[in-house]
Amino acid sequence: MIRPVVLAVFLAAGLVGLAFPSQAVELAPYKDSLFAYPALLSSSDGGRYRVVDYREMRDINGRDAIPERRVKDDYVSLRVRASQQQYALDGIRHYAVGKIDDASIVTIYLHGQGGSRKQGVDDFTFGGNFNRIKNLMVRNDGLYLSPDFPDFGESGEAAVAALIDYYGRKSPQARFFIACGSMGGAICYRLADNAGVAARLGGLILLGSHWDDGFINSAAFRARVPVFIGQGSRDTVFPVERQEAFFRSILAADANYPARFVRFETGTHGTPIRMTDWRETLNWMLGQR
Template structure:
């Protein structure tokens, strides 16, 4: 019975995802720069990244404030700073009846405020906020106690709460840096996996145990974004992880974007949210 119920839930989420595509939002500004190379039928891509262009020309104050054309601040009217069972979080968009849910989990030293800052990271958080709000979705940026079991449990309870209020909405979890530790724990959480539409690891870690996880078995789409000059999590290790996933399942829905010359925070700034989420929606 439990297996049948799981399959029914997965089929429901797949059907919902298949009918949804995110509408364009500032695509001309946030599309990837020049593609330097591609392999594995486009699953692995090397994207051109240049600090002078992608930070200094994009930001009014480098790494602190994007130029105004990259942001649309009207979305703040749909933003709420909330608490659920002691879990502080910011919610943007439809807190019930959402068509899609995206959650951002910060890294070491961050907080819920990182994921809703309109002007840092080149305005990329403002873009995901607008993408969710404009498409009848919900964006969540929570605090959590740690990157271990307590943190994973807090995030799972938060996701469960909002997922129950939005039946059928696929949940996408994006993990920056050390937040990846939570992504991999959620990948084996029976409360969460049936709801997952995809996992995004942004300048984050690898986990060789992923190929044994419930998310892997459920073919949850996986995105890996990494800077080639990341000194925290070396790109070579993430590339090896990408290869190991394909070795375990050659047709697995996994993509990797290597930002050439990019550093640790580059994927958070440069990942194309709309392209990635639309691919994940089509992959289920």
């Protein structure tokens, strides 16, 4: 049994062969006009590759009451905090927002280097985008998780896989959507090659993250798990050109693979976390499986 901020039992059974309902869930709107992408500058590959206009003066200074620290009140609803609890599973501390049992959908955010579970539930930073995903999950009978994990390697993968296993047992019909910020992508790719986890995945969302040339040999690729890549054109940590090449390599391996790339023109490393449209991305992924 899982309890607030206490140790819970580690569950480790495989998940291969699970059946899911054929009818897709579609997330209902929530503040769509505020979080919709700005102007589309260009599009190719049938809309799978898009370049979105991003302007710091508009999308940070015009959106935040205190730039990069507190978004304007219109962008958030704090009622969602009533559905937010902190737990520990086998010592892995995490926040859970929404339905613990029988959730329709589960979204997990994995932070990058120097981050923590607190980043993914901060209502006011990154333009209120974490508050939006929390509200989308709660308002659609879903669950949102933001965990700590010990590293970006084997131990981190095991910790997140344990969360997926535990909450998967509590919501056996739900698919899991894993969003990875920056170095969190290392765990995304590890999970993609975990056959038990891949059987539950509804999508991978890479936000200012990196590439993995081995992805095309992973269990998730074979299962055609949708992939979204959001990248700033001025990302100095993980260059956009390298991520674009990774996206192209996916399409080269499977021309019809469900992959999308959004390039935020003039955006930097953290821009995709601020600007990615959660509802559009998740609804697209939900429609693929």
